[in-house]
Amino acid sequence: MEEKPIIVHAEHVKKSYHRGQHIIPVLEDITLCIREGQFLALMGPSGSGKSTLLNLIAGIDRVDSGAIRVGGIDITVLSETELAVWRATHVGFIFQFYNLIPVLTAYENIELPLHLMRLTAKERRLHVETALQVVNLSDRMDHYPAQLSGGEQQRVAIARALITDPAILVADEPTGDLDRQSAEDVLNLMARLNEESGKTIIMVTHDPRAAQRAQTLRHLEKGVLTDADCQAPF
């Protein structure tokens, strides 16, 4: 079977944080490839740099050195404004604590990213209604986050992540704050999005059950990937 093209290619990525005068290395020479339509789980102990790597791939943090190409674009050379535009169209985010805007309804939270696109009100409505159907929350669209369960909030967050039809979905501990059943529902939904819509998913998790749902597993230990790195060049 023909291999799908590489969509994410992190090359010799290094990242460290500054705490006062101390420099704390977080990622050491990371090289990673993710293919289109791949569902990849990143595992590792706390402080191993999983979320940092995810943030770098998603363009919400900057590398110290190295390059990250997503869909052929080196996002490490983009300006803040260019990066914001890129995120809006290329990446969908799913967070552990859902990160919904509390004063907006489920419908409005999902609609929010569409305001960065040139769409008519009717087009926006169609997109949101479709996304609500995908996450099976059409009947809760007028509810505020506080009126929804954790699982429902995470499904709203997934709908928001999907709404702009991004190439990749990044999920940082998406089941970390959910009960077992809700976590199962969310993982099922993510697996379905990967299988049926071909979305590339990169998920950071502590949960081995969640990691089992991914096709590929990568481990990070003290800022180093312990598994095989990128094999296929661009």
Place this chain on the structure above:
Amino acid sequence: MLIVRLLFKNAFRHKFRAFLTILSITIAILAFVMLRTVIGAWYAGVDASSASRLVSRNAVSIIFPLPLSYKDRIRQVEGVRLVSYGNWFGGIYIDEKNFFANFAVEPGSYLELYPEYVLSPREREAFLKDRKAFAAGRKLAAKYGWKIGDMVTLRGTIYPGNWDFVLRAIYRGKTDSVDETQFFFHWDYLNETMKKTAPSRADEVGFYMIGVDHPDLSSAVTTAIDRTFKNSWAETLTETEKAFQQGFIAMSGAIITAIEIVSFVVIFIMLAVVANTMAMTTRERIGEYAILKTLGFGGWAIGGLIAGESVIISLCGCITGIALAFPAAAGFKKALGMYFPIFSVETPSLVMALIASLAVGILAAIVPIRRAIAIRIADGLRRIG
């Protein structure tokens, strides 16, 4: 629309805090508009003065008189249409707290020179005929319940004794800016009494009021009058009615400056209150701004959200303050109408209040915007959960 809804929802998310902030702005704007209205009331006489009227007084000081004989010489100056004259009487009605302006004037020429004082033909005739007659403004008569034919006694301060007058006319102003709290009577009554009681003070005039043919002639007429009496024992100082009024206001210039400073200090206090609210709000919401940045909203959008919220809060307070300014001004006028006969909220004050509120809204958001934009997304997201 969603973004506008988000702005309003954010602005009123903490209802009690929003209420207190808006209340503070309301009070500040109310104070600002009232102080500006007080300043406006001070200048009301200046605004109401005519460009074609001059006032001539003793060059040394207004407390020194001019001879009555100047009247005919002033009338001969080219460009002069009409000359009237008068004296500040300074009489007290029953008690010193009952203050109102009272003048002795040459009634015929005075009424001709001041067409903004509107009298009915019957009352005008009655006022001109009776030497002990006085005319009062509508508000003054209403305040003391005077009716036509009533006798009113003023106790003289500059001109000693009790002076009896009969109310023969009640005037009203042609426009809202005309003072309706004045009391004026026949100069002849004053002069004849002086001839009997203090002959050395007879035939003396406090000031001349001069009507010119055209406002453009004011400067030339002013110079000509003062030249006429140069090197006489009573030199004149002639100026436009506006300059004359401004001269009076200049006497209380320090008070007006103080009021003006306080009115702007109020705006700075308002800025501090809104800035404090916005600083607290932004600090609490830094995680949400990080989410918005994550979704692709740029610095301008985040800045717009914070500035918009700040402006909404400022304008809510401003509009409430402006709405309250009208009943407050009406109450103020009712209580102190004799000191501020013209006390109405003026459009420029409202425009200034609106501009100040807008500026406060934007300025108060600058530091929070910088903070929200500067924070790294990863750091902002860490604050959630």
